[in-house]
Amino acid sequence: MQVTYEVLRGHSGVQLAPIQNPKFREVLTHEAVHFVVELARAYDTRRQHLLWARQRRQAELDNGTMLDFLKETESIRNREWRVPPAPADLQDRRVEITGPAGDRKMVINALNSGAKVFMADFEDANSPTWANSLMGQLNLRDAIRGNITYISPEGKHYELAANPATLIVRPRGWHMVEKHVLVDGQPVPASLFDFGLYFFHNAKELRERGSGPYFYLPKLESHREARLWNDVFTFAEHYLSVPVGTIRATVLIETIPAAFEMDEILYELGPHATGLNCGRWDYIFSYIKKHRTRPEAVLPDRSLVTMTTDMMRNYSKLAIKTCHKRGAHAIGGMAAQIPIKNDAVANQNALTKVRVDKEREATDGHDGTWVAHPGLVPVAMEVFDRMMPQPNQLDKQLDDFQITNFDLLTPPNGPITEAGVRTNVRVGLEYIEAWLQGSGAVPINNLMEDAATAEISRAQLWQWVRHQSQTTDTGSCITTSYVRRILDEELLQLRAHFGEDYRSRLFEAAATLLWDLITQESFEDFLTTRGYQLLV
Structure with missing residues (x-):
């Protein structure tokens, strides 16, 4: 859709789309927008070069090149090094719930769900309308300060309970732009917009409350993309005069190229690294996308590409091995099932699938897992409480687990x-x-x-x-x-x-x-x- 803009006073070269809700101006302050503009001008060129690098790599894959572990970074994989210890409120991540940041009721319910962590999403679970993006920032600002409330159309009141989940924010990926903000005639990178507003308004508040600005980084395809995030984080910390390492990031390994660079991604994040997550659904999508020209890579019905297939299980265990070797947390994938209210048998079958999935993750060595609905938190929590009585499983090393690139690239058979x-x-x-x-x-x-x-x-x-x-x-x-x-x-x-x-x-x-x-x-x-x- 065509967007109209207004020139932002006091900011040369900056234009904003009209703001319908006056509350949104509380997050689009002149100071916050200036910070986002500084990020865009400092890092957008590098971002675009990295996106071009993705295209060059895709062309190589289309011409028959096989993905493999990088020879030029072999020394990083073979060297002994570890990420910094996780902050106190990220030591135990046994159950994490996700949901869109822009839905105020859902944010409250997720924080109150009993999960250890809530990943507030500006990416795949959020339709990035202008209103959703700004409402998400308002919701998180209010949640951090403990004054988020919501009254439903039916009159039901929602408010934050005691001991809410630790908040982690997922900004949009490097490939997206925020078309409602132009800097020097170009839309700002959506990743920097989401990150910038959240960090600017909340970093110091979070530190005062004993937490910190924590992020999930989506859809990375290389360690160079992680290096860019590390530089953005360091810039932001200096900008607000908070210690380097205040920001902590977990990377979603949800692209097939990233699966071959797990060590390198953690290494490049340096003082900001804290873990990896097996983003299973995007990973399947990435497998198809990267092998688009290859008939031997055709996958069967989606329902058959489960985490028990060799290709997916190998990827999951490699994440565990890599993380625990480096002192980082390995978080399992999403349980997409939701409670079924009107069919007891179907509901029980769904809960059984979730339980079996989480038992596999806990047995393999994951330090936590994801669910998409508050009704599944007790199921996942019971499994990890029973199988992981300690805060995490960082001591579980998979030294005997050895794979080649074919173990990650051979698709499952099926109709x-x-x-x-x-x-x-x-x-x-x-x-x-x-x-x-x-x-x-x-x-x-x-x-x-x-x-x-x-x-x-x-x-x-x-x-x-x-x-x-x-x-x-x-x-x-x-x-x-x-x-x-x-x-x-x-x-x-x-x-x-x-x-x-x-x-x-x-x-x-x-x-x-x-x-x-x-x-x-x-x-x-x-x-x-x-x-x-x-x-x-």
Whole structure:
């Protein structure tokens, strides 16, 4: 959508989109915006060079190069070194809950959920509308100061309980921009916008309260990208005159290139490193994206690419081994299941899946795990309390675990079914529609879907069409016409389900975007960058 701007007085070369809610000006102060501008001018050129490096690497992969551990950084992997000890409130991270920062009620519920950590998300679980991005900053500012409240339309009152979860913030990835702020005619990097506003307003307050500015870093593809974050952090600490190392960061290993640079990523973050997380859904998406041209890399139905497959289990255990060797925490992946209120049997089955998944993580040596719903916190907590009575498992070394690049790159076998195709189409439609409406975390088929799972859905459809895959149950060739038929059938079902309300929804726009992503010759790196052009 076209954005109009107003020149920010006192800031040469800076323009802001109109601010509808006067409360937003409390976070978009002149001083805070100046800090974001300083970050953008200092680091955006390097960010763009790193994005170009991603494209060069992709071209090499398209031409047959295989990912492998880097020879030029072998000395870092072989050398003895450790990250600094975690702060007191990050020593025990056994259960972490995630949710969008822009949803005030959800922020309160997550902080009160009983989880040790709440990851407030400006990225995959957050549709980055201008209002969501600014409301997220307001919500977190108020939560840190203990005065966040919310009254529902039904009149129910929500407020922060005693002993809330430790707060970690996930800014958007290096690939995103914040189009509502222009610096010298260019949109600011969304990562620096999210990080900058949060750090500027809250770093000193957090320190006074015995905590600190903690971050999750998404979608890194190389240790050089971690080095950029380290330089940003150091700059920010000097800017606000807080000690270097005040900021602590956990990196999501959710791209396949990053899996080969775990040691190097921790090393480059230096005094700011604290751990790695197995972002399993984006990792599957990244595997498809990076091997887009290779028919031997075609994956089966999404439901079959679980953490028990060799490819995924090896990646998870490598994260544990790497982290514990360096004194860093290894956090497990997301349980996407959500409680099912009206079906006791289905609900019990869902909880059993979560319990088994968390038992595997705790047994392997993870120091904590992720859930997407407060109702799953007790399940995950029971598992880690039972299997990890100590605050973490840093003493659990996996010295005998040895792998090669093929152990991370060999895909699991399994069928591609018509139900799998249909599920991907339906998830793509429903998620993109909700995202365009401003919701980034969407319950679909009793699973909490976010941008990462939607990326898997559209990427698999593109991959199956590109490589002329066949369904094993019906023997159908997955062509564009085959997918179009299913897409039209799913749209008809949605139209019937919503009735007159269908007209107020954005399913037609979602279908157009999804169809473009599936059928275009080149693979779109992120659906969110395309979708962002449509957001108001």
